[in-house]
Amino acid sequence: MSVSDVTARIAQIQAQLVQLGDTGGATTTASTGTGTTSASEFASALDSSLAAVGGSTDSSFDGAGATAAAGGASTGGSAVVAEARKYLGLPYVWGGESITKGVDCSGLVQSVYKTLGYDLPRLSADQARSGRKVESMAQAQPGDLIAWNNSSRNSGADHIAIYIGDGKMIEAPRTGLKVRIVDVPSTPDYIRRVLPDSGVASASRVSGAAPARVAAGTPYANLFSSAAAKYDLPATLLSAVAKQESGYNPRAVSPAGAQGLMQLMPGTAKGLGVTNSFDPAQAVDGAARMLRDLTRRFGSTELALAAYNAGPGAVLKYNGVPPYPETQRYVRNVMSMMKAAS
Known part of the structure; x- marks a missing residue:
């Protein structure tokens, strides 16, 4: 038998x-x-x-x-x-x-x-x-x-x-x-x-996977590479999010109150254990953990980015990228930057 x-x-x-x-x-x-x-x-x-x-x-x-x-x-x-x-x-x-x-x-x-x-x-x-x-x-x-x-x-x-x-x-x-x-x-x-399909090494690489390293001269490249290794994400994803969110400005504050390099809302930062969103190291680590969890939850980089921008509830409500022009533009821009870096 x-x-x-x-x-x-x-x-x-x-x-x-x-x-x-x-x-x-x-x-x-x-x-x-x-x-x-x-x-x-x-x-x-x-x-x-x-x-x-x-x-x-x-x-x-x-x-x-x-x-x-x-x-x-x-x-x-x-x-x-x-x-x-x-x-x-x-x-x-x-x-x-x-x-x-x-x-x-x-x-x-x-x-x-x-x-x-x-x-x-x-x-x-x-x-x-x-x-x-x-x-x-x-x-x-x-x-x-x-x-x-x-x-x-x-x-x-x-x-x-x-x-x-x-x-x-x-x-x-x-x-x-x-x-x-x-x-x-x-x-x-x-x-x-919820799990990655056969042959996919990790859920974070279901789609839009990119090289682990960012180009030389990229601001905060060491932070992106370190967090990428820690959370099993492409470093180019973290770099693209930072560029889209703040233009690599660690002191940026949005009209809605999002703060720092990765534009974390105060409540989100607190939930991630980030005590200072203006500290690039804390911000990148918190954002990387959030993107890792969102990618595991929704099964693709695109949906994780949509949830990062519009919130998980919006992705669940529309069962995909929400029909918000800002969110759709956000996802396209970040994915394009990742592709360009590959």
């Missing part, structure tokens, strides 16, 4: 055990003679046992083809699935986002992705607009988000889950039930991919 066959069978057993756990806390007796073990504990033990002999319970689920990074850590869809499985057996808690106390459907999604460095919105309706659209379940990959609009009272998705492959998903279903693996019950209304 192949490793993929073994892992598929383990996934089936895990789902059955979780279902047992959902129907009254049934336990299974371990052969070690140490007493009873909960369904989620036994499922976790299966994961550990297979890993100990060189396998991975998620290897058959990584549709993106990512297998291991330095040190053997899993990446891509397999990492999302592995993280989501840690929540199996937890109770559904409305508004919950705790790996120890319980989660609701969007709390599960947000918590899993946050652990992997992706900043998703809290509400299922907003999560179902994050990343990129996947056209059908035939194209869905492990780690994709699948969501449904089950109520005419709501605008957008009101239930969301994480696809794990083989027609199955992990969800926090409803009050009285626990986080579980189930078959995808129907065609989702939304299928979204």
Whole structure:
């Protein structure tokens, strides 16, 4: 029997055990003679046992083809699935986002992705607009988000889950039930991919990727290169944003109150931990972290730039670059400067 066959069978057993756990806390007796073990504990033990002999319970689920990074850590869809499985057996808690106390459907999604460095919105309706659209379940990959609009009272998705492959998903279903693996019950209304596609080294390079170094003589070139290496961004992106925002002027202040080289609003700067937006080093570091997070959230450099200019809410509202002339011009200008530097 192949490793993929073994892992598929383990996934089936895990789902059955979780279902047992959902129907009254049934336990299974371990052969070690140490007493009873909960369904989620036994499922976790299966994961550990297979890993100990060189396998991975998620290897058959990584549709993106990512297998291991330095040190053997899993990446891509397999990492999302592995993280989501840690929540199996937890109770559904409305508004919950705790790996120890319980989660609701969007709390599960947000918590899993946050652990992997992706900043998703809290509400299922907003999560179902994050990343990129996947056209059908035939194209869905492990780690994709699948969501449904089950109520005419709501605008957008009101239930969301994480696809794990083989027609199955992990969800926090409803009050009285626990986080579980189930078959995808129907065609989702939304299928979204937050992760970079196969062959893309990092989400920050989904589109518009540029050389890591800026041209000699560029103002603050060392700061851009350092932040680019730290946050896995093209240095030319940071340089182009600085040129577009302030003309490389670290003392610039906009009519709206944006400050410094990267034109951070005071509230934004505070949230990024930037105590002085007029300090070029702090400004570049804060802006780079913000652009990294926006690129991971929306899946492309263009959408990250649109969110940097107009705010994430505008990108979510229009499901793309907002139809604001200023924002569209901003995105075109920055992308053109990056292209010219390549």
